[in-house]
Amino acid sequence: MAGITLAQAQAQLDAWLTASSAVATSQSYEIDTGNGSRKLTRADAAEIRQQIAFWDSRVKALTSASAGGRRRTRYVVPE
Incomplete structure (x- = not known):
């Protein structure tokens, strides 16, 4: 996923969450996708859920990567 920043992924996730809330309370919602x-x-509720899951996973992956990912801890016991 080259080139997408955490901020961009979070913005997309926020947009899809807003769409989900709007569709839940009315018949339709218009979203600017950049294109x-x-x-x-x-009827597009399934697509909204799919997009939320996709962007949520991207945000989590980018958050983990920016935090250094998983780190190994090595313990040395003195003799």
Whole structure:
């Protein structure tokens, strides 16, 4: 996923979460995807969930990577 920053991934996740909330309370929602806008309706709830899952995983991966990922700890017991 070259070139996408944590801030960009978080912005996308926030946009899709907003779309989900809006669709839950009304019939449709329009979102600007950067390549034009898309109108989402209740019938698109599955796509909204899929996009939320995708961007959530990207945010988590980028957050983990920026924190240095998983670190090994080595304990030395004095004799």
